[in-house]
Amino acid sequence: MVESFVRLMPKQGFQEWPSLMGDMAELCRETEYRLVKDGYRKATTLHIEDRNYKELMERINKDGLIYTPILKAAYSEGFIHEHKEAKEGEPFYWYGCVTKTYKEGQEFKKADGSAEQKKPNHIKLGKLLGYPECCIDYFNKKFPQNWDPIWIEKSGRVCGYPECNRLLRYFGVHITWHFSCSPVCEKTKEEGKKWFSVMKEMDKELAEKIYNLLSKSMTWDSYHGVVQIETPYFVGLSRTFPYLEKKRVINWEVKKK
């Protein structure tokens, strides 16, 4: 099995991209939090480490929100599809959720299931996270077949909305957080408008850079548990669901209006 990892290699002349992608991912995480704070959605997940515990908890308290710790999780690099409990003495971070109320926090913890080593209730989680119903349904059906379900029935040329583009999810860069059920999911596009307006309020220039990046043609090439994503600025690598028989390639293009 391929261990989880992420790598970003800038193309010549685009050396600033790895650090720029870090800033973009930070803005995306911040947007998730802000959407709960502003009441657009009930819950978001949040990882809290020892080094940022004080700062984050003080902020959550100040914002009048609730943090529900779910699992003491072991570290792994990059994108993961499940949280593993840290063993005694192993370094750990808290995996948990942020909500407006205690009740919603408890509902999320129960639906997540990882505290009790139960299977997650994806439908309930999706609703608490405020995802569109069509996409919750898609994820619930496809996740058991492929834990990285990016339009699993599609390959070759795929045209869609930038709001639905999840090909850079491994690096934390996207507008909307969920797996869209289709590259042209209208509900995701709608949700993305809300996201984008919140992003722009915080950092207009960076938000526009994210939108432009997701609108660029890119190739997502997946084989043997490693995915390579090539954009005009960099080549990124990450772990993904392993295709062993043959590779699957998506050539992403933004849908012309």
Ligand SMILES: [Zn+2]
């Ligand atoms: Zn959808």
